[in-house]
Amino acid sequence: MTARSRQIVIAVASVVAVAFVSWLIFIAFDGAAVDKRLSTLNPLSDQTQLYHDVYVLVWWLSGIVFIVIMAATLILSVLYRERPGVESRREIHGNTRLEILWTIIPIVIVLIIVVPTFGAVLSVERDAEEGALEVTATGHQWWFEFTYHDSDGNELFRTANEMHVPVEQAVNVSLVSDDVIHAFWVPALFGKKDMVPGHNNRLWFKSKPGTEGMHYGQCVEYCGDSHANMRFRVFVESRADYDAWVTNQIATAKWSDDELVDAGREVFMAKACNSCHQIEYSKSDAPDWLVPPRVAAIGPNLSHLASRTTIASGLLDRDESNLRAWLKNPPGIKPGSRMPNLELTDDEITKLIAMLDSLE
Amino acid sequence: MATATDGVGAVQAEQSKVWEWLTTVDHKKIGTMYGLTGFTYFLISGLTALAIRTQLAVPNGNVLSAELYNQFFTMHALMMIFMAIMPMGASFFNFFIPLQIGARDVAFPRLNALSYWVFLSGSLILFSSFFLGGAPDAGWFAYAPLTDSEYSVGSGLDFYCVGLIILGLSSLMASLNFAVTILNMRAPGMTMMRLPVYMWMTLIVSFLLILSLPIVTVALALLYFDRNFATNFFTPETGGDPILWQHLFWLFGHPEVYVLILPSMGIVSEVIPVFSRKPLFGYSAIVFAGAAIGVLGFGVWAHHMFTTGLGTVPTLVFTATTMGIGVPTGVKIFNWLSTMYGGSIRFTTSMYFAVSFIAMFTIGGISGVMHASPAVDSQHQDTYFVVAHIHYVLFGGAIMGIFSGIFYWWPKLTGRFLSETMGKWSFWMMFTGMNLTFFPMHFLGVSGMPRRIYTYDEGFGWDDWNMVATMGSYLLGVSILIFLVNVFRTMRQPATAPDNPWDAPTLEWATSSPPPEHDFDVIPEVHSSVPLWTNREMGIVTPEAPEGLHIHLPPPSYMPLILAIGVGLIAVGLLAHLALVGIGVAIATYGVWGWSIEPTD
Numbered sequence: 001m002t003a004r005s006r007q008i009v010i011a012v013a014s015v016v017a018v019a020f021v022s023w024l025i026f027i028a029f030d031g032a033a034v035d036k037r038l039s040t041l042n043p044l045s046d047q048t049q050l051y052h053d054v055y056v057l058v059w060w061l062s063g064i065v066f067i068v069i070m071a072a073t074l075i076l077s078v079l080y081r082e083r084p085g086v087e088s089r090r091e092i093h094g095n096t097r098l099e100i101l102w103t104i105i106p107i108v109i110v111l112i113i114v115v116p117t118f119g120a121v122l123s124v125e126r127d128a129e130e131g132a133l134e135v136t137a138t139g140h141q142w143w144f145e146f147t148y149h150d151s152d153g154n155e156l157f158r159t160a161n162e163m164h165v166p167v168e169q170a171v172n173v174s175l176v177s178d179d180v181i182h183a184f185w186v187p188a189l190f191g192k193k194d195m196v197p198g199h200n201n202r203l204w205f206k207s208k209p210g211t212e213g214m215h216y217g218q219c220v221e222y223c224g225d226s227h228a229n230m231r232f233r234v235f236v237e238s239r240a241d242y243d244a245w246v247t248n249q250i251a252t253a254k255w256s257d258d259e260l261v262d263a264g265r266e267v268f269m270a271k272a273c274n275s276c277h278q279i280e281y282s283k284s285d286a287p288d289w290l291v292p293p294r295v296a297a298i299g300p301n302l303s304h305l306a307s308r309t310t311i312a313s314g315l316l317d318r319d320e321s322n323l324r325a326w327l328k329n330p331p332g333i334k335p336g337s338r339m340p341n342l343e344l345t346d347d348e349i350t351k352l353i354a355m356l357d358s359l360e
Numbered sequence: 361m362a363t364a365t366d367g368v369g370a371v372q373a374e375q376s377k378v379w380e381w382l383t384t385v386d387h388k389k390i391g392t393m394y395g396l397t398g399f400t401y402f403l404i405s406g407l408t409a410l411a412i413r414t415q416l417a418v419p420n421g422n423v424l425s426a427e428l429y430n431q432f433f434t435m436h437a438l439m440m441i442f443m444a445i446m447p448m449g450a451s452f453f454n455f456f457i458p459l460q461i462g463a464r465d466v467a468f469p470r471l472n473a474l475s476y477w478v479f480l481s482g483s484l485i486l487f488s489s490f491f492l493g494g495a496p497d498a499g500w501f502a503y504a505p506l507t508d509s510e511y512s513v514g515s516g517l518d519f520y521c522v523g524l525i526i527l528g529l530s531s532l533m534a535s536l537n538f539a540v541t542i543l544n545m546r547a548p549g550m551t552m553m554r555l556p557v558y559m560w561m562t563l564i565v566s567f568l569l570i571l572s573l574p575i576v577t578v579a580l581a582l583l584y585f586d587r588n589f590a591t592n593f594f595t596p597e598t599g600g601d602p603i604l605w606q607h608l609f610w611l612f613g614h615p616e617v618y619v620l621i622l623p624s625m626g627i628v629s630e631v632i633p634v635f636s637r638k639p640l641f642g643y644s645a646i647v648f649a650g651a652a653i654g655v656l657g658f659g660v661w662a663h664h665m666f667t668t669g670l671g672t673v674p675t676l677v678f679t680a681t682t683m684g685i686g687v688p689t690g691v692k693i694f695n696w697l698s699t700m701y702g703g704s705i706r707f708t709t710s711m712y713f714a715v716s717f718i719a720m721f722t723i724g725g726i727s728g729v730m731h732a733s734p735a736v737d738s739q740h741q742d743t744y745f746v747v748a749h750i751h752y753v754l755f756g757g758a759i760m761g762i763f764s765g766i767f768y769w770w771p772k773l774t775g776r777f778l779s780e781t782m783g784k785w786s787f788w789m790m791f792t793g794m795n796l797t798f799f800p801m802h803f804l805g806v807s808g809m810p811r812r813i814y815t816y817d818e819g820f821g822w823d824d825w826n827m828v829a830t831m832g833s834y835l836l837g838v839s840i841l842i843f844l845v846n847v848f849r850t851m852r853q854p855a856t857a858p859d860n861p862w863d864a865p866t867l868e869w870a871t872s873s874p875p876p877e878h879d880f881d882v883i884p885e886v887h888s889s890v891p892l893w894t895n896r897e898m899g900i901v902t903p904e905a906p907e908g909l910h911i912h913l914p915p916p917s918y919m920p921l922i923l924a925i926g927v928g929l930i931a932v933g934l935l936a937h938l939a940l941v942g943i944g945v946a947i948a949t950y951g952v953w954g955w956s957i958e959p960t961d
C-alpha cells in the first residue's frame with residue numbers, strides 16, 4: 001500500500017468510526033426528548049421555543065466541532081504512530097498563518113451562537129404582555145405556594161404545588177422565597193429562574209395552542225435536605241376549565257356535615273394543624289374557632305386540597321394510602337420536612353383523611 | 361545483647377527518618393508528601409463518589425440517607441478540588457519548578473514546608489467534620505442563606521469556612537513561593553519565552569491563586585461571622601444579600617476552575633511533544649492562550665449566575681466574555697493536534713492519557729460553550745448536563761492530565777518505570793469507565809434530571825442511563841485499583857531508570873533519576889525552549905561535576921511545623937473553643953520567632 005492510500009484509508013476509517021459514535025449519541029439525545037416528564041427538548045411555550053431554537057443551532061455546531069476534533073485526534077494518532085524507518089518532522093515549530101486561522105475559526109463559531117442568543121434573551125426577558133395573568137410563586141423548604149391576583153394586584157386565593165393556567169394566555173410569575181434560594185422550572189414551559197429571598201425575580205410565558213395538559217416542574221437549586229423532593233405541576237387548561245377551577249379556588253372551603261368530617265375538624269384543631277395550615281371555611285358555615293385570621297403560611301393552604309392530584313409537593317398521588325403514610329410520619333417521606341411527626345393514631349388519621357377528602 | 365542493640369539502633373534510625381521528613385525543606389520530599397496526601401484524599405473522595413453513584417443506580421435507592429448523601433456530594437467536590445487535585449498539582453510544582461528551571465530548590469524552602477503543613481492541618485480539619493457532628497452539606501459553592509445558622513444548624517458549615525480559609529492560606533503561600541521562584545531562579549539563558557510550557561502554566565496558576573484566594577477568604581470570613589456572630593452580610597431578613605455571596609464565590613470560583621485545569625494543560629504540553637518527537641507546535645500561541653485564559657477567567661464568573669435574575673445587560677455581557685474564553689481554549693487544542701501532525705508518535709501510557717486529555721477536554725469545552733449561551737443554560741443549569749461538563753473538564757481534563765504526568769515523570773521521581781502493560785490496562789479502563797459514567801449524564805441532563813438530588817422516582821425516564829453511569833463508575837474504581845497495584849509492584853523493583861529515558865528536551869532530564877538532593881551537579885546551558893535537544897544539536901556538552909563538588913543546601917527546620925501547628929490550633933479554636941485560639945496564637949508566635957532567628961546556613 002502506498003503512503004498516500006494508507007493515509008486515505010486511515011482518514012476514512014476514522015471519520016466513519018467517529019460518525020458512527022456521533023450517530024449513537026444523536027439517537028440517545030433524541031431519545032431524551034421523547035416522553036420524559038422533565039424533558040428540556042419539548043418546548044410548549046413561545047419562550048421555550050425561542051430558547052430551543054438556539055439550542056438546536058448550538059447543538060448542531062457542537063456536533064460538527066465534536067466530529068472534527070475527535071476525527072482529527074484519531075486520524076493523527078493512527079497516522080503518525082511511530083513506524084520503523086519513518087522519522088518525525090522536527091522542523092515544524094509553528095506557523096503564524098495557521099495560528100491566526102484557528103483563532104478566527106472559534107471566533108466565527110461563537111459569533112454564530114452569540115447573535116441568536118442575544119436575540120432570544122432579549123425577547124424572553126422583556127416585560128410580559130399586557131393583560132398577563134399575575135401569579136406569585138413562593139418557594140418554601142420544600143414546597144411551592146401559588147398566590148393568584150386579580151388585575152389590580154389584589155390577592156384572590158392561595159394554593160400549593162399545582163398551578164393552573166389558561167392555554168395561550170400570558171402568565172407573569174413573580175418569584176419569591178420564604179427561606180433559602182429555590183429555583184422554578186417547568187422545562188416545557190419556561191427555563192429555570194431562581195427564587196431568591198429578598199429579591200423579586202420574575203418570568204413570563206405563554207403556552208402554545210394545543211398544549212393543554214399536565215406539565216412537570218421541579219426545584220433546581222439545591223435547597224437543603226429534601227431538595228430532591230420538591231416538585232410541582234402546571235396544568236394548562238382551556239379557558240372554561242380554568243375559569244371553573246378559579247371559581248372553586250376562590251370559594252370558601254366546602255362545608256360538610258358528615259360526622260367523620262366533623263371529627264376530623266376537631267382533630268385538626270386539637271393537634272394544632274391549624275398553626276401551620278389554613279382551611280378557609282365560610283363564617284356562615286363554621287363555628288368561630290374554626291375560622292382563624294389569614295396568616296403567613298408555614299404549610300400549604302388546604303382549603304381545596306381535594307382538588308389537587310398530589311400531596312407533599314408532587315411526591316405522592318393524593319389517595320387514601322399516601323395521605324395515611326404522610327400523616328403518619330412526614331419526615332419519613334420527606335427528610336427534614338418542616339411538618340413534624342404528630343404521633344397521630346390510626347383513628348385520628350382516618351378522621352383527618354375524611355375531612356381532607358371533603359375539601360374539594 | 362547484640363540483637364537488642366540493633367533493635368534500638370533500628371528504632372533510632374526509624375525515628376530520625378520520621379524527624380527528617382517532619383523537618384525537611386527539600387522540595388522533592390515536600391512534593392512527595394503533597395503527592396501522597398493528595399492521592400489519599402483522591403481515593404477517599406473517589407469512594408464517596410462511588411457511594412453516591414450506588415445510591416443513584418436505581419430509582420428510590422436507599423443506600424444513603426438524604427443527610428448523608430448531601431454531605432457526600434459536598435465533601436466529594438471539596439475534597440477533589442481542594443484536597444486532591446490542587447495538592448497533586450502542588451506536588452508536581454514542587455518537584456518540577458526547580459528541576460525544570462534548573463534551580464536547586466524553591467525560593468523560600470521553609471515557606472514551602474509551611475505550605476504543606478498548613479495544607480495538611482486544613483485538610484484534616486475539614487475531613488474531621490465527618491466525625492464531629494456532620495460534614496458540610498450545602499454544596500461546594502454553599503449558597504447563602506442555606507448556609508446561615510438558621511438553615512444549617514450543625515457545625516458542618518463552620519468547618520467549611522475555617523477549613524477552606526486554612527487550605528487557601530496554604531495555597532496562597534505556595535503560590536507566592538512558586539511565582540517568585542519561576543521569575544527569579546531560572547537557569548542562565550532561560551528567558552521567559554524559553555520557559556517550559558508547564559512552568560508557564562504554573563506561573564499563571566500561581567497568579568490566579570494569588571489574585572482570587574483573597575476574595576474567597578473574605579467571603580468565607582464573612583460567612584463565618586454571619587453564622588457565629590450574627591452579622592448580616594448574606595441574610596436577607598436583615599438587609600444582607602445572598603447574591604453577594606454568589607458574586608464573591610464565583611469571582612474566586614471561576615479562576616479556580618482554571619487553577620485546576622491549567623497544570624494539566626501544561627503537563628500535556630510537555631508530554632505530547634516528547635512522544636511525538638517534535639517540539640511543541642505554536643509554543644508562544646499556547647503560552648499566550650494560557651495567559652489570555654487566566655486574564656479572561658476573571659471576567660466570566662457570572663455565567664454561573666445566569667438564572668439568578670442578573671438583568672439583561674449583565675447576562676449578555678457575561679455571555680460574550682464566556683464565549684470569548686472559548687477562543688484561546690480552541691487555539692490550544694489546535695496546537696496540540698498540530699504537534700502530533702508529522703510526528704513519530706510513541707504511544708506510551710503517558711501519551712495515551714495526554715491524547716485522551718485532548719479529546720475529553722474538548723468535549724467539556726464544547727458543553728461549556730453550549731451553556732455559555734443563557735438560552736441553553738436556562739434549561740441546563742443545575743441539571744446533570746452541568747455535571748457532565750464539569751467532569752469532562754475535571755476528570756477527562758485535570759485528572760487525565762495528572763495521570764499522564766505520573767506515568768511520564770515516575771522514572772525521574774523514583775528511578776523506576778511503572779509497568780506499561782498495567783498502565784495501558786488502567787488507561788483503557790479509566791477511559792471507558794469515565795465515558796460510561798459521564799457521557800450519559802448529558803442525556804440525563806437534557807431529560808431534566810436535576811443535580812444534587814439524593815433520589816429520583818421511577819417514571820422520569822432516568823433509570824437506564826443512571827444504571828449505566830453507576831456501572832461506569834465501578835469500572836473507574838477498578839482502573840484506579842490497577843494503578844495502585846502497578847505502583848506497589850514498581851516500588852519493589854530496583855531503581856534502574858536512566859537520566860533521560862524518553863529523550864525529553866527539558867532540564868529535569870539532565871540529572872540523575874531520581875535526582876540528587878542538590879538536583880543538579882552542574883546546571884546545563886539553555887539556548888532554546890527545548891534545551892537538551894538544542895544542546896545536542898549544537899554539540900554543547902554539560903561539563904562533568906568538578907572534583908569535591910560541595911553544594912550548600914538549606915538546613916532542615918522544624919519551625920514550619922510548629923507554625924503550622926499553631927495555625928491549625930487557631931482554626932480548631934474557631935470551631936471548638938476560643939481559648940484554643942489563644943494557645944494557637946502563642947505557638948504560632950513562637951514559630952515565627954524561632955523561624956526568624958534560626959540560622960539559615
Ligand code: HEM
Pocket residue numbers: 501617618620621663664682683685686689724725726727728729731732733737740741742746749750753754757758
Ligand atoms: C471553553 C471553556 C469553558 C466554558 C465556555 C465554560 C462554561 C461554563 C458555564 C457557562 C458554566 C455554568 C453552567 C451552569 O451552572 O449552568 C460552567 C460550569 C462549570 N465549569 Fe466550565 N466552562 C469552560 C471550561 C471549563 C474548564 C476548563 C473547567 C475546569 C477545569 C470548568 C469547570 C467548570 C465547573 C467546575 C463548573 C460548575 C461549577 C458548579 O456549578 O459546581 N469549565 N462552565
Ligand SMILES: [Cu+2]
Pocket residue numbers: 613614617660661663664
Ligand atoms: Cu465558570
